[in-house]
Amino acid sequence: MKKSLSLLALPAVLLATALPALAQVPVANRAITQAEVLAAQQGWCQALLDIGSAHAQGGQPAAKALAEKVIDTAYGYQLGPVLFKPTLTVAPQTFRTTRAGALSYFVGGDPAFPKDEGFALKGWTRCEISNSALFIAGDSASTQGNVSFTGKDGKVTTVDKTWGYVKDDAGRLRIVVHHSSLVNTPR
Amino acid sequence: MKKSLSLLALPAVLLATALPALAQVPVANRAITQAEVLAAQQGWCQALLDIGSAHAQGGQPAAKALAEKVIDTAYGYQLGPVLFKPTLTVAPQTFRTTRAGALSYFVGGDPAFPKDEGFALKGWTRCEISNSALFIAGDSASTQGNVSFTGKDGKVTTVDKTWGYVKDDAGRLRIVVHHSSLVNTPR
Amino acid sequence: MKKSLSLLALPAVLLATALPALAQVPVANRAITQAEVLAAQQGWCQALLDIGSAHAQGGQPAAKALAEKVIDTAYGYQLGPVLFKPTLTVAPQTFRTTRAGALSYFVGGDPAFPKDEGFALKGWTRCEISNSALFIAGDSASTQGNVSFTGKDGKVTTVDKTWGYVKDDAGRLRIVVHHSSLVNTPR
Amino acid sequence: MKKSLSLLALPAVLLATALPALAQVPVANRAITQAEVLAAQQGWCQALLDIGSAHAQGGQPAAKALAEKVIDTAYGYQLGPVLFKPTLTVAPQTFRTTRAGALSYFVGGDPAFPKDEGFALKGWTRCEISNSALFIAGDSASTQGNVSFTGKDGKVTTVDKTWGYVKDDAGRLRIVVHHSSLVNTPR
Numbered sequence: 001m002k003k004s005l006s007l008l009a010l011p012a013v014l015l016a017t018a019l020p021a022l023a024q025v026p027v028a029n030r031a032i033t034q035a036e037v038l039a040a041q042q043g044w045c046q047a048l049l050d051i052g053s054a055h056a057q058g059g060q061p062a063a064k065a066l067a068e069k070v071i072d073t074a075y076g077y078q079l080g081p082v083l084f085k086p087t088l089t090v091a092p093q094t095f096r097t098t099r100a101g102a103l104s105y106f107v108g109g110d111p112a113f114p115k116d117e118g119f120a121l122k123g124w125t126r127c128e129i130s131n132s133a134l135f136i137a138g139d140s141a142s143t144q145g146n147v148s149f150t151g152k153d154g155k156v157t158t159v160d161k162t163w164g165y166v167k168d169d170a171g172r173l174r175i176v177v178h179h180s181s182l183v184n185t186p187r
Numbered sequence: 188m189k190k191s192l193s194l195l196a197l198p199a200v201l202l203a204t205a206l207p208a209l210a211q212v213p214v215a216n217r218a219i220t221q222a223e224v225l226a227a228q229q230g231w232c233q234a235l236l237d238i239g240s241a242h243a244q245g246g247q248p249a250a251k252a253l254a255e256k257v258i259d260t261a262y263g264y265q266l267g268p269v270l271f272k273p274t275l276t277v278a279p280q281t282f283r284t285t286r287a288g289a290l291s292y293f294v295g296g297d298p299a300f301p302k303d304e305g306f307a308l309k310g311w312t313r314c315e316i317s318n319s320a321l322f323i324a325g326d327s328a329s330t331q332g333n334v335s336f337t338g339k340d341g342k343v344t345t346v347d348k349t350w351g352y353v354k355d356d357a358g359r360l361r362i363v364v365h366h367s368s369l370v371n372t373p374r
Numbered sequence: 375m376k377k378s379l380s381l382l383a384l385p386a387v388l389l390a391t392a393l394p395a396l397a398q399v400p401v402a403n404r405a406i407t408q409a410e411v412l413a414a415q416q417g418w419c420q421a422l423l424d425i426g427s428a429h430a431q432g433g434q435p436a437a438k439a440l441a442e443k444v445i446d447t448a449y450g451y452q453l454g455p456v457l458f459k460p461t462l463t464v465a466p467q468t469f470r471t472t473r474a475g476a477l478s479y480f481v482g483g484d485p486a487f488p489k490d491e492g493f494a495l496k497g498w499t500r501c502e503i504s505n506s507a508l509f510i511a512g513d514s515a516s517t518q519g520n521v522s523f524t525g526k527d528g529k530v531t532t533v534d535k536t537w538g539y540v541k542d543d544a545g546r547l548r549i550v551v552h553h554s555s556l557v558n559t560p561r
Numbered sequence: 562m563k564k565s566l567s568l569l570a571l572p573a574v575l576l577a578t579a580l581p582a583l584a585q586v587p588v589a590n591r592a593i594t595q596a597e598v599l600a601a602q603q604g605w606c607q608a609l610l611d612i613g614s615a616h617a618q619g620g621q622p623a624a625k626a627l628a629e630k631v632i633d634t635a636y637g638y639q640l641g642p643v644l645f646k647p648t649l650t651v652a653p654q655t656f657r658t659t660r661a662g663a664l665s666y667f668v669g670g671d672p673a674f675p676k677d678e679g680f681a682l683k684g685w686t687r688c689e690i691s692n693s694a695l696f697i698a699g700d701s702a703s704t705q706g707n708v709s710f711t712g713k714d715g716k717v718t719t720v721d722k723t724w725g726y727v728k729d730d731a732g733r734l735r736i737v738v739h740h741s742s743l744v745n746t747p748r
Contacts, residue, residue: 400695401694401695402694402695402697404698405698405702406592407592506586507586508588509588509589510588510589510591510592511699512700512728513698519586
């Protein structure tokens with residue numbers, strides 16, 4: 001009798017080796033893996049640097065064109081409002097629930113958001129992620145930790161950052177929650 | 188510029204090798220993996236055979252005691268009604284949304300379900316699963332395919348079977364959907 | 375102190391009345407409601423009857439054209455394999471994980487599935503759903519119960535049916551699990 | 562033919578009125594509603610004020626006792642690490658992935674977190690929520706917006722706040738993501 005219960009408790013990894021191959025069984029998988037989350041984070045950092053490179057080479061129009069692609073690929077504005085609180089926005093335009101608001105934050109130049117200077121145009125040379133913890137809820141997932149941006153002058157700006165992702169119908173992670181804030185410094 | 192987009196498209200598995208170790212980062216994971224689904228299926232088969240063994244050794248009371256443990260461990264009656272259509276039930280007691288109905292189906296002996304003979308008491312010697320396809324929705328997952336039961340006389344009974352699982356707060360898969368039907372035979 | 379705990383336990387419906395209006399707050403909602411599930415079920419029944427009407431008026435080509443629209447609208451073949459075990463299929467073509475297999479089941483005429491007669495072409499005049507239970511997992515949901523089809527001669531065919539849905543990126547429920555079997559009759 | 566497609570597109574609310582009553586059909590519902598999210602937010606505010614009241618009446622021990630109940634009821638530390646970035650924490654103890662870290666933040670007094678003064682002990686008289694947007698993913702949900710705390714002196718402190726919830730097996734929303742930061746002020 002104990003056998004059945006201990007078998008039920010066997011680690012999946014052990015059981016898997018004894019299972020028949022699944023090679024021919026079609027599988028739809030909308031669950032999010034840890035590797036997918038980490039890749040999405042790295043993709044965000046790389047995209048930020050690339051928008052900066054586009055800016056250096058082709059000016060704001062080139063940066064804007066790339067930023068639009070990045071937003072359409074990596075964020076979930078197609079799915080509804082995105083809960084996006086960028087690092088440096090101020091009231092009453094703190095939250096960027098629309099694609100236009102996100103685009104303006106990254107590359108500026110939109111008179112509707114007059115205080116935006118273009119976060120991606122600041123010439124960052126490095127973007128590093130240090131996770132505090134991950135929570136994978138199923139087909140949504142969240143991360144929290146620090147992201148450090150290195151400027152042209154070598155100065156490092158560190159933010160506390162939370163990302164929330166959902167997996168879309170095509171299997172791609174999309175950011176639907178993004179809260180970034182400057183590190184709180186002891187007074 | 189292309190770099191950022193191609194990076195976004197890199198297989199997670201490749202990116203993962205370049206990522207900093209996550210060893211110290213705590214992760215909560217409620218997503219279901221393929222390995223967990225296959226292990227849960229095997230666990231069901233093994234449990235069915237074990238209830239039969241318990242019956243052979245200790246009679247219906249022993250079978251019933253084990254079946255209760257199996258149901259409480261592998262099904263989701265704690266979470267609400269379970270959508271359970273066993274292979275051999277008949278109207279008006281076809282669907283077993285309650286724990287009592289499931290228990291009676293497996294080991295019989297409940298006057299409230301007079302037609303139940305105890306499916307797990309039939310002396311099955313083998314239980315084999317052949318999946319047609321899997322659908323992992325995130326923290327729920329479904330399987331569909333054939334399950335073949337071999338009797339003491341060597342005769343094989345094959346059913347079409349759908350299982351639906353959710354992952355509970357403790358990280359265990361629980362069956363919340365179960366539809367089993369005798370294979371349709373050409374007339 | 376008790377106040378806080380009792381407040382935490384207040385029914386959401388009561389609290390809601392005291393909350394500020396959310397009229398201007400944008401909301402993305404991928405959760406499935408009971409009403410959406412019931413509407414999707416009714417939509418399936420109506421679509422089945424409509425394919426029959428199309429057949430009566432325009433023959434198999436008209437039925438096929440409508441069935442394609444129905445499958446593309448109501449099933450999830452765009453998302454991956456669908457776990458579909460129709461009522462009357464036989465081995466080795468029991469499971470219809472592909473769109474072509476589903477289409478053939480409903481309207482026949484595909485030499486790759488020679489035993490399919492076209493379930494939707496049988497002249498059904500009524501399709502009624504009687505649910506046993508519902509399980510809404512979040513952005514997936516399942517139903518189980520009976521569906522009764524009334525033929526031209528008034529004869530009623532009843533099946534045991536399980537449907538599993540996911541909500542797609544556009545907010546539409548799609549069938550990704552479908553297990554239908556003739557009611558088991560006492561021998 | 563159009564009938565079937567237009568029916569599929571009918572608002573669920575209209576169809577629902579035409580559907581047979583579901584009174585006797587058992588339903589398990591793990592999806593999160595908007596009302597549940599708003600109630601959970603209000604519950605957090607009320608709990609914060611209540612911990613302050615407990616402090617005024619019974620000192621730190623009373624506040625701590627209530628804070629423990631609140632954390633165990635409203636947060637998800639039972640499910641794994643919580644992604645909690647409180648408003649005022651500083652490195653290297655910015656993130657409070659453990660229950661002990663959350664408790665210390667709210668009521669202080671833990672030598673392991675020497676800089677915590679007890680956010681809930683500051684004598685807040687009011688706590689108001691102004692949502693920017695909601696994203697309900699299914700059995701997880703996120704909110705983002707401002708929360709304003711009024712002090713004894715009438716001074717208002719406003720933070721940008723993101724909450725992420727999952728629904729536990731008992732049907733209760735639990736905070737698993739919480740990022741709070743002081744409003745960014747123009748330099």
